[in-house]
Amino acid sequence: MKLATFRSGRRxxxxxxxxxxxxxxxxxxxxxxxxxxxxxxxEVAEDAASGRKAGAVxxxxxxxxxxxxxxxxxxxxxxxxxxxxxxxxxxxxxxxxPTLFAKYADTLVGASDPIYVHGSDKVDWEAELAVVIGxxxxxVDEDQALAGIAGYTVANxxxxxxxxxxxxxWFQGKAFDATTPLGPVMLTADEAPxxxxxxxxVNGEQVQKGNTSTLVxxxxxxxxxxxxxxxxxxxxxxxxxxxxxxxxxMNPPRFLSDGDVLTTEIPGIGRLENRIYLxxxxxxxxxxxxxxxxxxxxx
Amino acid sequence: MKLATFRSGRRxxxxxxxxxxxxxxxxxxxxxxxxxxxxxxxEVAEDAASGRKAGAVxxxxxxxxxxxxxxxxxxxxxxxxxxxxxxxxxxxxxxxxPTLFAKYADTLVGASDPIYVHGSDKVDWEAELAVVIGxxxxxVDEDQALAGIAGYTVANxxxxxxxxxxxxxWFQGKAFDATTPLGPVMLTADEAPxxxxxxxxVNGEQVQKGNTSTLVxxxxxxxxxxxxxxxxxxxxxxxxxxxxxxxxxMNPPRFLSDGDVLTTEIPGIGRLENRIYLxxxxxxxxxxxxxxxxxxxxx
Numbered sequence: 001m002k003l004a005t006f007r008s009g010r011r012x013x014x015x016x017x018x019x020x021x022x023x024x025x026x027x028x029x030x031x032x033x034x035x036x037x038x039x040x041x042x043e044v045a046e047d048a049a050s051g052r053k054a055g056a057v058x059x060x061x062x063x064x065x066x067x068x069x070x071x072x073x074x075x076x077x078x079x080x081x082x083x084x085x086x087x088x089x090x091x092x093x094x095x096x097x098p099t100l101f102a103k104y105a106d107t108l109v110g111a112s113d114p115i116y117v118h119g120s121d122k123v124d125w126e127a128e129l130a131v132v133i134g135x136x137x138x139x140v141d142e143d144q145a146l147a148g149i150a151g152y153t154v155a156n157x158x159x160x161x162x163x164x165x166x167x168x169x170w171f172q173g174k175a176f177d178a179t180t181p182l183g184p185v186m187l188t189a190d191e192a193p194x195x196x197x198x199x200x201x202v203n204g205e206q207v208q209k210g211n212t213s214t215l216v217x218x219x220x221x222x223x224x225x226x227x228x229x230x231x232x233x234x235x236x237x238x239x240x241x242x243x244x245x246x247x248x249x250m251n252p253p254r255f256l257s258d259g260d261v262l263t264t265e266i267p268g269i270g271r272l273e274n275r276i277y278l279x280x281x282x283x284x285x286x287x288x289x290x291x292x293x294x295x296x297x298x299x
Numbered sequence: 300m301k302l303a304t305f306r307s308g309r310r311x312x313x314x315x316x317x318x319x320x321x322x323x324x325x326x327x328x329x330x331x332x333x334x335x336x337x338x339x340x341x342e343v344a345e346d347a348a349s350g351r352k353a354g355a356v357x358x359x360x361x362x363x364x365x366x367x368x369x370x371x372x373x374x375x376x377x378x379x380x381x382x383x384x385x386x387x388x389x390x391x392x393x394x395x396x397p398t399l400f401a402k403y404a405d406t407l408v409g410a411s412d413p414i415y416v417h418g419s420d421k422v423d424w425e426a427e428l429a430v431v432i433g434x435x436x437x438x439v440d441e442d443q444a445l446a447g448i449a450g451y452t453v454a455n456x457x458x459x460x461x462x463x464x465x466x467x468x469w470f471q472g473k474a475f476d477a478t479t480p481l482g483p484v485m486l487t488a489d490e491a492p493x494x495x496x497x498x499x500x501v502n503g504e505q506v507q508k509g510n511t512s513t514l515v516x517x518x519x520x521x522x523x524x525x526x527x528x529x530x531x532x533x534x535x536x537x538x539x540x541x542x543x544x545x546x547x548x549m550n551p552p553r554f555l556s557d558g559d560v561l562t563t564e565i566p567g568i569g570r571l572e573n574r575i576y577l578x579x580x581x582x583x584x585x586x587x588x589x590x591x592x593x594x595x596x597x598x
Contacts, residue, residue, distance in 0.1 A: 075403055080468065099466035102401040102474065104374055106529055118438070119527060138476075139417075163528065167398035169379065172469060175401065176528045177437075228418060229462065229475045230405055 001045055001149070002185040002270075005031040005067040014067045018049045019185050023056035025049055032186055033070040033235035036150050042188075044257070068108035069153050069183040070132065075236040076103045076209055077226055078128075078157055078174065082216050082241025087248035097218045098225055111154075111183035111272045117176060118279050120160035123256040125146070126242035127200035127208045127264040130155040132186050133238070138231040145223035148232070151186040152196065152219075154272055155239050156264040161248050161255070181262075182237070186271040194266060195269050198243055201263035202256065219243075248294045259269020300344060301484040301569075302365040302450070304330040306409070313366045317348045318484050322355035332369040332534035335433055335449050341487075367407035368452050368482040369431065374535040375402045376525055377427075377456055377473065377577055381515050381540025388548035397516045397524055402474050410453075410482035410571045410576050414561070416475060417578050419459035425541035426563040427500035427508045429454040430518045431485050432537070437530040444522035447531070450485040451495065451518075452518055453571055454538050455563040456513040460554070480561075481536070483569040492567060497542055500562035501555065509542020516540075 002019040016029040029035035031158045038044070048055065066123040080099040081087045087094060109115060117123050132151025158180055163175025196298055201209030212218070217225065232238075248256040256262065256276045301318040309576065324347045328334035337343070344567040347354060379398040380386050386393060407416060416422050433449025457479055463472025499507030511517070516524065521537055533538075546553040555575045563571040 081466075099468050100471045101468045102403065102470050104401065104529065160528075166396040167380075167394060167466065169398050169400045170527060171401050172396075172399045172525075177530055195540040207475065211405075226471075229459075229471060230403065231476055 001049060001188045001191065003027070003032050003045060003188070004033070004183065005069050005071060006032070007065045007067045013237035014071060016085055016163055016168045017036050017125065018045050019059065020049070020056065022059050024059050025055050026057070031067065031071050032039055032132070033072055036132070036234035051278035066110040066112050066184050068110050068181075069186055070235055070237055071108065072106065073105045073108065073237050074233060075230070076105060076107065076241040077236070077238070078103060079217060079222055079241040080170070083210050083243040084214050084216065085210065086242055087216070089244045090205070094216060098222055098227065099172060101170050103171070103180065106177045107175055107180040108182045109178045109180065109274070111270070113178070113274060114277055115158060115179050115181070115274045116277045116279065117160065117179060120162050120176070121255065121278065121280065122275060124159045124161050124247040124277065125200050125202065125207065125256065125262055126157035126159055126246055127198050128155045128157055128239045128242050129196050129212050129266060130182060131223060131238040131240060132234040133223070133232045134189070134234050136231060137223060137227040140224055140227045142220040142224045145221040145227065149189050149219060149223065150234065151188040152184060152192050153186045154266045154269050155180060155182045156200070156262060156272055156274070157239055157242060159263070169181070180274040181274045182265065183272060187269045196266045196268065199265040200245060201265070203261050204263070208243055208245035208248070208258060212240065214243070215240060249252055300348060300487045300488065302326075302331050302334070302344060302487070303482060303484045304332070304368050304370060306364045306366045313370060317344050318358065319355065320349070321358050323358050324354050325356070330366065330370050331431070332371055335431070335533035365409040365411050365483050366482070368485055369536055370404065370407065372407065372534055372536050373403045373532065374529070375404060375538070376535070377402060377475070377538040378516060378521055378540040379469070381544040382509050383513050383515065384509065384543035385541055385545070388420055388543045388545070393515060393589070397521055399525065400469050400473060402470070402479065405476045406474055406479040407481050408479065408573070410480055410569070412477070412480065412573060413576055414457060414478050414480070414573045415576045415578065416478060418460065419461050420554065420577065420579065421460035422575065422577065423458045423460050423546040423560055424499050424506065424555065425456035425458055425500065425545055426497050427456055427538045427541050428452045428497055428511050428565060429481060430522060430537040430539060432522070432530050432531045432535040433533050435530060435532050436522060439523055439526045441519040441523045442578045443573050444526065448488045448518060448522065449533065450487045451491050451568060452482060452485045453563055453565045453568050454481045455499070455561060455571055455573070456480060456538055456541060457561070480563065480571040480573045482571060487569045494586045495565045495567065497545060498564040500564070501562055503545040503562070506546070507542055507544035511539065513542070514539060538574065
């Protein structure tokens, strides 16, 4: 099953939906995040999906209404340096422990949303598989962690490298509001393959290509590790790190320009397509440019 | 005015209170955090405090019921390396930018709560002044930031140095659930002095002593800086960093032992007193020991 969070007609409100090939079915939850807090979510979603023809709404035209998959995720925990090839391009050794950092839900944007970045001229990409938590997980082992994963989605941990490298801690370069696209859908864990390809594109040119089978810390191991010190709960999300091909690792380094389109794709889940708008003015009243709508959920 | 979050009789519920010399007055909010989300909070609190004799409850005996001041803080953003003397003891140069990292509200505990640490034997202390946000602050200057500070409180950014130093990112050593005491009260900004003394004690022995006048990035500057990339909202909290005297900086390094009492004090605000319980067993069913109640809010 593929589940998404759509923006509804009313300003600021969202709704969880089950996404089919050409249609979607509204679910009685405000988002995939709040859906996961209901123990019975799977039954509700499957019931709705099985009656697809009755409640189904044509998908066409709805793609631009994708909200961040988990608009109110309490924890968005990220792993850096987790693909062998990316670790090598950053000039580092294979790690004994996962490198973890935190961000807040304010960083999240929808799969087709524009990304406005203010005050950085080193905006870089990090295509990632994201793991959506479906149970309370505290001090669990890898088997329990795997059983507690609700599903998988796509993220791009867009990083302001100038801010990230101002100090030893990456947080400030990773925590710009509304710069981390998450979606378009959560593929439920029962339908997930053993591993995923992860692709990143800038203006249609492929810049990143990886496979999660090469993760140093795979989803279950990562979730189990994090659960040793903090409880993960339904609707929390763990970003598993990015494969090689980030702009900072290129020679010379390459960063996103105003107007660039950043595409992040995991075949079998879906695709994020976000246009980047850069502004360096310090005028808080600057009006954001109008987005040219792009379709993204259809594979 | 001094405001606190008390645990009420029913399991898991809390209430905001105004704290006087010997009494407290219940306020119609679930916590100081939810109080700050009401624009009219100051008037409500002052009204309640002015009628102190009517609604007042004796303070004696209530101290052990202190909840974390902001039990559901959406953002707990911390600054490291912010006191000149602490920077020197860590062997680093004075910074151009604040070193920032994030934690989640799950890390917070009350001013008198025991702190249970599982799986670390390098548990260290970091006495800190914490700034409580009272307005929506996004891309503000220092004057606006100062006007948006609701008040000040005391924190100890208890740090698991073994986990903190496993990787380049400190998060995992700073994010253990229920290890960061916050409280006992918020001193409202209108009553705050120009600077605060910050003291840390282990079993009554003073280990840390600093004054916030020596902060590299003071409260307003820090809040203004953070607001350049993320919106701060009422009830969010910013930890301003710790002065010299942490255990890791001692020769030889010194860490907390099972049963130690960690005291964190900012005269004029109040005192945290937390007993440390260490366990290295990997049995999630281990029962936490019973806390010997200690009085802490009285100065």
